[in-house]
Amino acid sequence: MECLRWTALELGRRIRAGELTAVEAAQAALRQIDVCEPVLNSFITIDPERVLEQARAVQRGIEEGRFGGALSGAPVAIKDNLCTRGQRTTCASRILGDFTPAYEAEAVARLRRAGAVILGKTNMDEFAMGSTTETSAFGATRNPWSLGRVPGGSSGGSCSAVAGGEAFYALGSDTGGSIRQPASFCGLVGLKPTYGRVSRYGLVAYASSMDQVGPIARSVADCAAVLEVIAGHDPRDSTSLARGDTDFTAVLGRDIKGMRIGIPRGYFGEGLDAEVGAAVRAAAQGLAACGAVVEEFELGLTAYAVPTYYTIASAEASSNLARFDGVKYGYRASGEGLHDMYKRTRSQGFGPEVKRRIMLGSFVLSSGYYDAYYLKALRTKARIKQAFDAAFVRYDLLLGPTAPTTAPALGESLGDPLRMYLGDIYTIGANLAGLPAISVPCGLDSGGLPIGLQLTADCFQEKKLLAAAYAYEQSRPFPLCPMLTAEAGAGGEAADAETRGQGTACERKYICPEQMRREG
């Protein structure tokens, strides 16, 4: 159906204009989900009944003038580490079992109040730990651009859903690049806001000092509109900040003439794919053509971002994930006494990558190693932050690739964790320093895979990011992902089964295509 190619803002406009209803849009998305899911596996939980019920309520609200927002009626996919009231939230982990929160993530609540129709919960790397969405207990997700490739991660399900036409936009979370890198692999726009811009309440914590919720969409304007809805102070998150400058869509179309853009030389060193490098340099030229002043400079310390990040993130994760113990919610294994129950529950409930990080994090915090590892990382983080501060004295934005390569093939990455971690080298700096950053598609490689351009701004300068990204996007229109058809879906079944080989795949709650057809 044609509407599936629209941006969320375009869909919203047409719904408000009465050209189609929120219910029809939801039905179209559900039909596409029906076609794609056997192949893509973007979702962990979908309840079509609930989707249509919401769509009908939103449509009534639009007609009665209660929902006047730009995104009213547009179906959205939510990463499964954001709590949704009454709908199970798994973090793609076996350990959460059928955990169904009685509360809602603040970002999700804000979307609902703006008339969003929530399609379901998307697949991800377990607890957002991974760069491929292959560490999920619910099987891997495929990249809609090339089914043998990963969509990136950890917000891979959110990105494949938006690229594959299953959803009009999505929420993801970004701790070390988990919105930007999969957006780059899936030819989408993904934005990580300044730390504190969006409430973390209801986001299941991975690394609390770096986690941020952000939008994933098909256009810069969509991202700006979503951010406008979800940003804002929340008294339930002590790290959320009260600021008034959240009219992000106001800057779209603003002239970027004279904007100073710095390219860290270190971002074009060893490990960067030549085609990616060329595309990003071409994008820099494109921005220069829009009037920006672009130059290379030395950012410094870039090689230290990855080890700093993994030390801090693992330490925080080891503590944040301690609550999953079989006592209060989620999975419980039977055991001989309390500690045996704890150990069995956690050993069976967590996947290998999560366990790896919990072990590392427990170690770097343990007696005798805390100073040498954890505090050293916090000191290095301070120096990295200083390097960014110095750069933003000279530049409005920093420019570079989002990821060193385009999407790798399925099954290629998990064998060598350290190599996988090095793929986060460009995105991690923004998380360590709390900066906003955006990934915008800037071309396809020779294999037809999307390449992402990353722009980073100083804290709270999302408007600069969005203005530049929008100007670039307008100057270089990017193709949409080719739509999957029913035939492609059928062909993918066999391959799908094989990608689910990793560990015990949990049961997905993807229900009743028949029902959907009846509704349709």
Added chain:
Amino acid sequence: MAERITGEMIEYVGILAKLALSEEEKAQAGRDMERMLGYIDLLNEVDTEGVDPMTHLFSVANVFREDVVTNGDGSEAVWAGAPGGVKEGGLKAPRTLE
């Protein structure tokens, strides 16, 4: 630095993290951790003399709640997911007295 990660260290971290690893997993965990720590040792190249550990990014302080009761009875939500069941309002857990 590049510590050698011994079997005992992995055993100890397993106790801290409440993870029971098989012998094979322990060996793998030891290798993984040694490699990762070797990589983290790169940070020793960074001069951090006199640099304070950065625990919070912004100079925001004093975020408070007022002392006013805002929550009602939360027991239903606590009981709803209890994997061991509920008795007399309490969540059932394995006995804690040794």
Added chain:
Amino acid sequence: MSRQYETVIGLEVHIELATRTKIFCGCSTAFGGAPNSHTCPVCTGMPGSLPVLNRRVVEHAVAVGLATNCRITQYCKFDRKNYFYPDNPQNYQISQLYLPICRDGWIEIGTAAGRRVVGIHEIHMEEDAGKLIHDEWEDCTLVDFNRSGVPLIEVVSEPDMRSAEEVIAFLEKLRLIVQYLGASDCKLQEGSMRADVNLSVREMGSGTFGTRTEMKNLNSFKAVTRAIEGERRRQIELLEEGRPVIQETRRWDDNKEYSYAMRSKEDARDYRYFPDPDLPPVVIDDAWIEAIRARQPELHEAKLARYQAEFGLPAYDAGILTSDKRLADLFEATTALCGRPKRVSNWLMVETMRLLREHERGADQLDFSPENLAKLIGLQERGVVNGTVAKRIFEIIFTEDIDPEAYVREHGLETVGDEGAIRRAVEAVMGANPQSVADYHGGKKKAMGFLVGQAMRAMGGRADPGAVNRIVRQMLEGDASGDLG
């Protein structure tokens, strides 16, 4: 035992703060709710929940720090203490290790051995754990998170105490300070004040400390005393036998009067403290400290001195009246109403204390209103009721807090001053007890007391005792003269 040993004791005192809500969420701290009813996602460790600090907790902690001569840490933070236990819903406790809110304080204690200054190493803020109940029937543990997240301060003393007596004096002093500040009710039995004892022994004159043990589960002053004596004995025995004292945590069993090691191979005691990224730092500027200092109420010692100077009370009486904040408050409020400090003091020192003992209650459980005691004192002063009736009425005030004026009216308890009525009653009593009259005349003057008592009884205790006395004497003497005449 040939060698002489010295006991070295330090305390870790946990005090539940008197806030309406928990430290990091808006759940009530009230006692006695149904299991898990005072809970929310935050205090049950639900995924995605986040803590937000209760301002009152900081203010109480600073107030206690100022009253114990501490330095206030003007930039302080919270840290996570990581350990697994079912009463700890996140499996980390939010506490303070690196930058506790107060440091380097002291309080002075007095014992038979003299006065001594006990140092306070630090005071930090933290959250309480939930309650675990062992279920014998199913052999499992039941978890109740109602107390989870209740704010605590932990007062850590220096190892400056040398005897159980000093420890009790320290705890009493600390309790009075905190209670007077209104920062906690400090009830040991209910667990709102809990002390862990760190104890080591060394040979007298030794300059180094011995290996210490930590004792937990001490929920009364008596238990603290017994545990100290028991542990001192145990450690000396070990040393005498040439065996080492092991640094460990021990659980005191007050029934068996013995402590048990709480060791387990799963207990690594490596808490991996690190700054909590969910909570921004707390900055306490001079203005805030001064505002808290300005609000500080009169503390125990000042009150003790003032009661003697202002009300002319003996030191002993002032000491008892100020031994509990509730009692002192009652004294002052009643005195303010009736302007008779000595009478108020008498009621509280004698009758109130007797009734508390009889009902096995503590002074902190007094719940009658100062208005009613003041009214009673007024009734007695004006001669509306006599002393006997007043005591009877006070018992009812003590238990039911009745209005004595209304009660006297309703029950017709006013003192009868009507001479005719008394005379008639005395005549009747004398008529009925000729033997007592004869005894009196026979020189047994005590017989008069019996007749007075009988006359009072005949009048339901309401007669003015002075008048009865006078009339009985008059009539006995008159009677005698009549006989002679």
